[in-house]
Amino acid sequence: MVPAPSWVSYGPQAKIRSKSFIPITTDIKNGYRLQAAELDKTCSGEDIPQKILILNNPSNPTGSVHTPDELRSLAEVCRKHGVIVISDEIYALTKFGEIPFEGIAGYYPEGTITTSGVSKAFSAGGWRLGYAMIPDELNEITRPLSAFVSETFSCVSAPIQYAVLPGFENYESVRNHVELCRDIHGAAGEFLQQRFTEIGLNCPEPQGAFYLFPDFENFKDLLTSRGINNSEELSKRLLEETGVALLPGSDFYMPDDFMGVRVASVDYDGAQLMQDFPQSGKATLEMYTSLFPRLADACERLENWLQWIYYCI
Numbered sequence: 001m002v003p004a005p006s007w008v009s010y011g012p013q014a015k016i017r018s019k020s021f022i023p024i025t026t027d028i029k030n031g032y033r034l035q036a037a038e039l040d041k042t043c044s045g046e047d048i049p050q051k052i053l054i055l056n057n058p059s060n061p062t063g064s065v066h067t068p069d070e071l072r073s074l075a076e077v078c079r080k081h082g083v084i085v086i087s088d089e090i091y092a093l094t095k096f097g098e099i100p101f102e103g104i105a106g107y108y109p110e111g112t113i114t115t116s117g118v119s120k121a122f123s124a125g126g127w128r129l130g131y132a133m134i135p136d137e138l139n140e141i142t143r144p145l146s147a148f149v150s151e152t153f154s155c156v157s158a159p160i161q162y163a164v165l166p167g168f169e170n171y172e173s174v175r176n177h178v179e180l181c182r183d184i185h186g187a188a189g190e191f192l193q194q195r196f197t198e199i200g201l202n203c204p205e206p207q208g209a210f211y212l213f214p215d216f217e218n219f220k221d222l223l224t225s226r227g228i229n230n231s232e233e234l235s236k237r238l239l240e241e242t243g244v245a246l247l248p249g250s251d252f253y254m255p256d257d258f259m260g261v262r263v264a265s266v267d268y269d270g271a272q273l274m275q276d277f278p279q280s281g282k283a284t285l286e287m288y289t290s291l292f293p294r295l296a297d298a299c300e301r302l303e304n305w306l307q308w309i310y311y312c313i
């Protein structure tokens with residue numbers, strides 16, 4: 001089971017093992033965060049001997065972060081139905097919102113496998129180092145999993161393991177970098193959410209990661225009348241007619257006709273931005289356009305495009 005919207009790779013990962021894959025559509029009014037009642041309903045309706053929930057917190061694609069109360073309630077439901085949780089917390093250190101970050105393992109230690117990696121917070125994309133924390137209660141998984149990864153491409157090579165050790169052994173040596181990146185992601189997310197809202201899109205405020213999930217539902221009639229009937233057609237037209245690249249919400253297991261899209265907020269010169277970004281205090285609204293010129297330009301193109309298709313019959 002995965003909350004929808006969720007990251008694109010979970011589906012293929014389940015399918016490669018011939019497992020059933022059940023998206024649970026979440027509600028924008030809850031910021032697309034999976035609610036205990038939604039999980040309970042799905043668990044009660046499915047006759048599957050071993051249920052597994054993949055929970056990505058903070059979330060790709062929405063940037064949402066579960067509250068401690070939500071995690072507590074989800075844990076109760078998981079315990080009731082004997083669900084194993086794989087908690088993908090790869091964006092934990094890129095959480096920037098007000099809500100304190102907690103993992104569901106704090107409420108459901110006996111049934112949670114927490115996973116993470118170095119590609120996001122440590123800016124080490126492509127290094128292919130990930131890890132999982134498996135509780136003693138699930139240790140029957142540990143041996144076969146270790147045997148499996150040591151025999152396959154999943155094994156992390158020794159040089160990579162040594163290369164990332166300083167980040168774990170001496171977090172202070174990387175803290176400034178991690179926190180500066182987090183602040184930049186927070187500012188970019190705030191900027192885009194404000195602009196999307198001005199344009200008339202619905203978009204929950206991101207609390208972590210570097211993604212947003214706006215929707216064009218307010219323009220649905222207009223889009224349909226221009227031959228755009230689903231999020232895939234919407235993304236294609238936007239790419240062709242504005243040059244703005246967005247991923248269709250249907251890739252994230254949302255219903256086809258839902259006009260949601262996934263936006264990545266990292267289109268800038270990172271090295272330059274790390275120099276320009278105010279180190280103390282916060283970036284102000286006035287600074288956003290000059291800090292994130294390409295994001296500002298993309299928003300303007302979306303806004304102009306919506307006006308253009310209105311007049312273009």
Ligand SMILES: Cc1ncc(COP(=O)(O)O)c(C=O)c1O
Binds near residue numbers: 088090117120129
């Ligand atoms: C939610 C989530 N989990 C895991 C990953 C995997 O990260 P990587 O394999 O690049 O370390 C990604 C990458 O985009 C992701 O968004």
